[in-house]
Amino acid sequence: MVDLLEARASVEVVEDRARDETDVIVAAFDRLSADAFTALREVTAELGKPIVLVTDRIEEGGLATAVACRVVAILPRSAMTDSRVADSVRVAASDAVASPSDLLGRLAGHAERLHREMLAPSVPAGSALSPREIDVLRLMADGLDTQEIATELSYSERTVKNVIYAATDRLRLRNRSHAVAYAIREGVI
Secondary structure (H helix, E strand, O other): OHHHHHOOOOOOOOOHHHHHHOOOEEEEOOEOOHHHHHHHHHHHHHHOOOEEEEOOEOOOOHHHHHHHOOEEEEEOHHHOOHHHHHHHHHHHHHOOOOOHHHHHHHHHHHHHHHHHHHHOOOOOHHHHOOHHHHHHHHHHHOOOOHHHHHHHHOOOHHHHHHHHHHHHHHOOOOOHHHHHHHHHHOOOO
């Protein structure tokens, strides 16, 4: 994170001991767990500065807690670039923090936009899925379980599970239902 920010001349990274000079805090977590929220609350209580949050998973109800901790922007770890982080830091430093209800609306819109970006493949859906993945998704949509899919396609159960995992992980889908919904929405099955 420090390397990303130091690569931009418009952002100065200060060391922990120079907290008085801090305008914006950048916090990075794999997911927003209870420990992450505790850390955010402590930083907010101590410094009271706006926070740019870098994470890939926000649990239900996490946005409201994030707003209470003065989170003003959310960036997905997997799509993080130096310009994206630096731009968010500059905006957070220049904008006066709005009222909690206004900030919650802005943050929810920001999170929704990022969620759409993360799920939108850069290639057509048909080419994003292999024929094998499409066959498995089609059978999942028909209500078959893993064993039935394996039998139908003459694969092992492990192969079916690996195909499902590969597709959901690559397309950043949450689970099997999400994968089927994605395939239907994109007209693949």
